Amino acid sequence: MREKVIKVLDKVRPALQADGGDVELVDITDNGIVQVRLTGACKGCPMSQITLKNGIERIVLKEVPEVKAVEAVN
Template sequence: MRNWRGEFNMKEKVEMALTKIRPMLQTDGGDVELIDVDENGVVKVRLQGACAGCPMSQMTIKNGIEKLLKEKIPEVTSVESV
């Protein structure tokens, strides 16, 4: 939800940024679900579909999702899989 200045909150910013990476995951039969964003900038996600059981899932999170989110949203400190 936007604040009184029309700015998006952190969770909304993360969700919008994830829309940029979803097509790449979906071409491999996977997806990502945003679970939570805490006050310390830790983003919790759940990989779905083919990505959930993939041996490269941690690499996808750190080198793909986390990298993109940190570039787009400086307040993001890390991304964790739950």
């Protein structure tokens, strides 16, 4: 599952990088929660939760059905 998640994050990464941000995979828990760290401009952006839920999480859930949720960690 880790490789699938990495491939999906690689797909969304260019859009984040275009705005000066990025995302990195931190961990995948045993219960299917993907933990990511938003970096760069995304780190302090007030829209980061929307980016996380409506962008990153939506695509990851669609392409990797085993994932239950995506959450940001510091």
